[in-house]
Amino acid sequence: MLKSPQIVDFRALAVLEERRESRGVAEVADEHISFAGGMVGRGEAGSWFNGARGVGMSGPVSREEVRGFIHYLESAGIEPRIDLCPFVDATLIEAVKVERFSLHNFEAVFFRPLVAGERVESPFSAPPGLRIVTVDPNNDAEVEDFARTALQGFLPDHTDPPESFVRSSMRVARHPRTVALRAMIGDECVGAGAMEIDGELAALFGVSVRRPHRGKGVQLAMLAWRLKEAARRGATVATIGSRPGVATERNAQRMGFAMAYNKVTLVRPGPGLAPNVE
Numbered sequence: 001m002l003k004s005p006q007i008v009d010f011r012a013l014a015v016l017e018e019r020r021e022s023r024g025v026a027e028v029a030d031e032h033i034s035f036a037g038g039m040v041g042r043g044e045a046g047s048w049f050n051g052a053r054g055v056g057m058s059g060p061v062s063r064e065e066v067r068g069f070i071h072y073l074e075s076a077g078i079e080p081r082i083d084l085c086p087f088v089d090a091t092l093i094e095a096v097k098v099e100r101f102s103l104h105n106f107e108a109v110f111f112r113p114l115v116a117g118e119r120v121e122s123p124f125s126a127p128p129g130l131r132i133v134t135v136d137p138n139n140d141a142e143v144e145d146f147a148r149t150a151l152q153g154f155l156p157d158h159t160d161p162p163e164s165f166v167r168s169s170m171r172v173a174r175h176p177r178t179v180a181l182r183a184m185i186g187d188e189c190v191g192a193g194a195m196e197i198d199g200e201l202a203a204l205f206g207v208s209v210r211r212p213h214r215g216k217g218v219q220l221a222m223l224a225w226r227l228k229e230a231a232r233r234g235a236t237v238a239t240i241g242s243r244p245g246v247a248t249e250r251n252a253q254r255m256g257f258a259m260a261y262n263k264v265t266l267v268r269p270g271p272g273l274a275p276n277v278e
Helices: 010-028 063-074 090-098 140-152 163-174 218-232 247-254
Strands: 031-035 038-042 051-053 081-084 102-113 130-134 178-185 188-198 201-209 237-242 258-267
Touching (some): 010 163, 140 163, 140 178, 163 178, 201 218, 218 247
Antiparallel strands (some): 102 237, 178 188, 188 201
């Protein structure tokens, strides 16, 4: 994948990352179907895993296949949603264009080589007493605390997540390739995050810091911890996805990540169709 310090095969990296995400989401979604070399997840209206991922990178995609994925979601009252990376087959781009999909948002995928034993430190001091601890997947209280903390970053303030969202986040924490962690100050969980170790690839995701503790270096401390742990477990490259212009993007660059590729999310709105919670 990484041919030299200067030359990177970004398509090969995208294949690894997009297939990893597709497989992992399929294994924790309420239900899913295969589609165009990837998957379509489906669950309660608004669920984060609703939509198509990892698709279009293994050959041509017909309009009939795209119509099938649309029907799978619309029949459950869910707005069709699809993530596309720059390396998808042109036939998929044409099919979603004909089916009246529109641009919803962008996501940048960053990467960073990992070296076993490398000293990885946050450029800023962590809050006094901050501890990063892994979640025991067999400890229900720890898993639920992780899930509720992780979801706080994706919901409006003072909003409790739906219980179905909590259950799906708990499935993520218990997934065999997931390393879930909590940032603790005393007995309080102030932040949560996770990574998936998939062979040589470590994908970092799902970081959230509770509002009173934001802007204090908690996210960077969790990022540094995961990079060291991923290298210790044998990963040689890390990835992280971010919306443009947010703290995750800035922190990734501070920790040595570089841009690999951008991908777009397309949606097909319709009357009565529920979009995903952002």
